[in-house]
Amino acid sequence: MKTFVATQNAGKLRELRAIFSGSSLALAKPRKYAAPAEDADTYGGNALLKAQALAATLQKREIVGMVLADDSGLEVDALEGRPGVYSARYGGADIGWPERRAALLAELRGVPPYRRSARFVCALALIEPGQEPVIVTGHVNGYLLEVESGAGGFGYDPLFFYPPSGRSFAALSEKEKNAVSHRRRAADALLSALQSRV
Numbered sequence: 001m002k003t004f005v006a007t008q009n010a011g012k013l014r015e016l017r018a019i020f021s022g023s024s025l026a027l028a029k030p031r032k033y034a035a036p037a038e039d040a041d042t043y044g045g046n047a048l049l050k051a052q053a054l055a056a057t058l059q060k061r062e063i064v065g066m067v068l069a070d071d072s073g074l075e076v077d078a079l080e081g082r083p084g085v086y087s088a089r090y091g092g093a094d095i096g097w098p099e100r101r102a103a104l105l106a107e108l109r110g111v112p113p114y115r116r117s118a119r120f121v122c123a124l125a126l127i128e129p130g131q132e133p134v135i136v137t138g139h140v141n142g143y144l145l146e147v148e149s150g151a152g153g154f155g156y157d158p159l160f161f162y163p164p165s166g167r168s169f170a171a172l173s174e175k176e177k178n179a180v181s182h183r184r185r186a187a188d189a190l191l192s193a194l195q196s197r198v
C-alpha cells in the first residue's frame with residue numbers, strides 16, 4: 001500500500017525516502033493539503049495531528065493509502081530542553097533557518113562547550129486504514145557548536161556536532177547522516193513495531 005508523507009519540508013521528505021528505501025513502505029508525496037496547527041505538547045502528539053489531517057484529506061478524495069508523519073526537534077540541556085517541540089518556530093514563526101540558528105547561538109553565547117549538550121528527537125506516526133495508529137520516537141545525542149559547520153543537511157544540522165563522527169550533521173554526507181540520525185532511529189523503531197504486529 002502506498003504511504004503518503006504528511007510534510008511540506010523537502011529535506012525531511014528526501015531523508016525519509018532514503019531511510020525507508022528497501023522497506024515495505026513506498027513513500028509518496030501527496031497533492032496539496034491543509035496542514036494542521038501543531039499545538040500538541042509532545043512530538044508524538046504533533047506527528048499524529050499531521051497524520052490525521054492528511055488521512056482525512058485522502059479519505060475525502062477517496063484515495064486509499066497509509067499516512068506517515070514526522071515531528072522532530074532539538075532539545076538543549078542548557079536551555080532546559082528548549083526549543084523542543086517549538087524548534088521549527090523558535091525565534092518567531094516568520095523567520096528563516098539561518099535567523100533561527102543565529103538566535104539559538106545568541107542565547108547560548110558564553111555557555112562553555114561541556115555545557116552545550118543537546119539531542120535531536122524524532123517522532124513518527126503511521127496511520128493505516130483499519131489499524132490503530134503507531135507512534136514511535138528516536139533520538140541522537142550531541143553538542144551544539146559555537147559557529148556553524150558544514151554545508152549539507154537542513155534546520156539545526158550546521159550547529160549539531162555528532163561526537164562519533166567528529167563532525168556536524170551538516171558536514172556528513174546524506175548517507176552518513178541517514179545511518180545514525182534521530183529519524184533513522186525512529187524509522188527502525190517503526191519498522192520493528194509493524195513487523196511485530198503482523
